[in-house]
Amino acid sequence: MSGLVKALRSRLPGRGLVIGAPYLWLAIFFLVPFLLVLKISFADSDTTIPPYTPLFTMGDDSALQITLHLDNFIRLFSDDPIYLLSYLSSLRNAAVTTVFCLLLGYPMAYAIARAQPSLRPVLLMLIVLPFWTSFLIRIYAWIGILKDNGLLNNFLIWIGMIDEPLNILNTQTAVYIGMVYAYLPFMVLPLYATLEKLDVSLLEAAMDLGARPLRAFWAVTLPLSLPGIVAGSLLVFIPAVGEFIIPTLLGGADTLTISTQLWSEFFANRDWPMASAVTVVMVALLVVPLMLLQRAQARAAEGAAS
């Protein structure tokens, strides 16, 4: 039987094509554009079209010259602390968002996974429902909620909790609220997927052996849902680092993030090489920890499975 399968496999060219297709997609739409950006990041800005110097030039003596301008990268880390500050503030935004999404999303995912099976699709639907409205409109709606005479302040004054409206819009708090709101589903869904698969008899076994419910959660549920926590955190953290719309709309003029920095380099300063350098460093910042994490996960999976 397995011999037949093997023989079939070696003869079918389709298998390679099927595996190759996604790689081809990634190469055309991710790798090539990134290499272009990488190339531009080593150029110098110019007034030509496109607005940067070429990397490869032919000298008078027919020698191919490769000109690598490193000053974009040097500028990133030396002159002006604004780039470093932008990176740090973007990473902090993403980290805070991830932590709050986890704290809010875990109980939600747990409740859905333990709800009656007939109720689960409805609850999951409610999590996904906001995606049916435009992202931009939903963030604009938050302006209406958070502004000084907005829904939230009016409500709090009406129930008598506060006398003066709270100044939330255009602060860092508003950015956190918006980002946690926007990214919460990306945390809930992978967590739900792991928690739903969790064998309830494991919890019963823990309780049977003397663990109170909270203890059973720490000893069994939490460690076994770690893959979901990791997946959800990555799904939130990575796009949150590059988030542009929420800090721009909810955070006010002086909000510093790497994405607003990119915007101003590209469109205000028309400094494509600088913008590219900012991008390359950001990708490096995200990819290196990701690869380390994946290696750690692969090693853990090997230990558990074999």
Next chain:
Amino acid sequence: MTHPSVRDSEPWRDPSAEAQIKIDHLVKSFGDTRAVDDVSLRIHRGELFSLLGGSGCGKTTLLRMLAGFVTPDEGRIGIDGQDVSRVPPYERPVNMMFQSYALFPHMSVENNVAFGLRRDGVEKGEITRRVGEALDLVQLGPLAKRKPGQLSGGQRQRVALARSIIKRPKVLLLDEPLSALDKKLREATQFELRTIQEQVGITFVMVTHDQEEAMTMSTRIAVMNHGKIVQVGKPNEIYEFPHSRFVADFIGSVNLFEGRLKECFADHAVVESPDAGADLAVGPAGTHAPGAAICVAVRPEKLRLAKPGEGLDLPNRLPGRVRDIAYLGDACVYHVTLDSGKVVKATAPNLGRWDDQPFARDEAVTVGWAAAASILVDP
């Protein structure tokens, strides 16, 4: 065997003996179905007690009520005089071995086994010592550092056993403990589990749907049907003296003849059975009165076959014809169509070899059995 076996002392025969587990009028409903319907039971210290029944008979619900995962609607459960009906599972003096074993996949074998002791705050050296002992008992010492995913089915079953007895519970509950093992391993493990139970001296309450497993291992068996206990007894009592048609039919294989009780004598009774096409002599009628609709149950291995001419010195003799022969290796099952039209099964040990079978298909035979070999059950 370090403890005197209850198999010999049979404390359940003594009405003054105090039972360890007292279950009184226990009821549990799920929606409209009464999963456990007014069950009362007495289980004695050191017993290996089996709850036997088909799927959906309520045996697992009963076990889960003993463990504390299901709260009874009515009734009470007492263990060593303490009412545990409302005690949460983590405070009950019982432990459970799960059908799926429910081993913690992220913990090594020794950490799985040590889990219960850690929760009780047992001191470190003591934990190490007792985990070592438990793993030695189930012969898994060398695999202490492995994860459950790296073990075979039989090894996992042993880890689950070690984990569930390490806290020395008063009662160990086993939910289909051997169902995940293949036949050979299951048979070997049946005896081993019995030996371990006698070594540790813990009362075992086991749920099983496998009657052979229940017969091999148990001190007593409770047969369940539709949430009720239909009969409790030692394996041989359940097999030889079933109270009802259900028990007779559920345990082992049986031939049933419907009829009417005609005459009762001190040592035997006579049943008029259109099913058999003749009057049947059976054992004493007991509480049944003449005229009652009744069923005669005879096990296939108690039937004897003979060629028509040969004398068969038995009170019940019915003529028929061999319809089919099932060869099982150690025995043959003959399906015989009686002249009344009823098909009966008769098992005969293969004393000779297959090629000198005493009877062939379509051969006319006489089926016979002794009066004492059959018993009367309610129809």
